[in-house]
Amino acid sequence: MIRSRAHRRFYGDLRFVVGVLLVIASVAGVWLLVASSRQTSPVLxxxxxxxxxETxxxxxxxVVDVGLGPVAGEYLAPQSLxxxxxxxxxxxxxEIVPLTAVGDADELRSTSVVIASSAIPADVKTGAAVELWHAPPLDDGRAFEKPRILIADAVVADVAEEAGMLAGGRTDVEVIVDRADVADVLAAITGGDAISLVPTGAGS
Known part of the structure; x- marks a missing residue:
């Protein structure tokens, strides 16, 4: 009986110690979390x-000081530019600049082309993400084929509405596209396709 009571007392004390250690670990974790959230890093x-x-x-x-914690190294620091x-x-x-958004000019795969259109949505502004849709002309020259997507991920670089009576409300839009898509865009332009821009996201 004495040995059994001592055995139970031993395990009771052990559970108590384990409980105390868990409480200490929990408090330490919360303290470290709060301490790390208060630390800021200078980023661009x-x-x-x-x-x-653009350069x-x-x-x-x-330069702004932001509490990014362990992901601070994923953003552009002043000394890293x-x-x-x-x-x-x-x-x-x-926007805080992530490292993945910055590169070398020699490695850039995009370029810009100018597209003329007579119907530009109001939210097609500089920086807007757009799709390019085109409709090739029919053989009779009086109508167009069913529109289909030409480029799925272009970016508007500039919007310049033509002035004067001869412009006929035409708007020239400079768009940034992948270099691999330039030939298709130029072919659509020279072929007389009707080209439309469809916003796909919010521009700034």
Whole structure:
């Protein structure tokens, strides 16, 4: 009986110690989480919309201190900005610049082409993501085929509405496309296709 009671007392004390250790570990974890959330790192933030292919310099960026915790290394720090760096995707105004959005000009795979259209949606502005749809003309020259998608992921670089009576309400839109798609876009333009821009996301 004495040995049985001592045995139960031993395991009771052991459970108590384990419980105390778990409480201590929980408190320590919460403390570390709070402490890490209070730590900030200097990173670069875009002050305006930066388009793919544009050079990134101090004129487009500002330094901000942000509590990013363990992912701080995934964003562009002031000392990491290399001369001649370019945006490889659209950076929205106010966006903290991730390292994956910055590259070298020699590795850039996009370029821009100008498309004329008579019907541009109001939300097609600089920085907007758009799809390009085209409808080739029929043989009679008086109508067009059913529209189909030409480019699924273009970005608007500039919108310039033509002035004057001869313009007929035409709007020239400069769009950024992958270099591999340039031939298809130029073929649609020279072939007289009706080209439309369809917004796919929010521009800045």
């Amino acid at each position: 933030q875009a002050t305006r919309t930066v388009l793919p292919g 990134i310099s101090s004129a487009e960026l500002q 290399e001369p001649g760096a370019v945006a490889v995707r659209t950076l929205s105004a106010g």
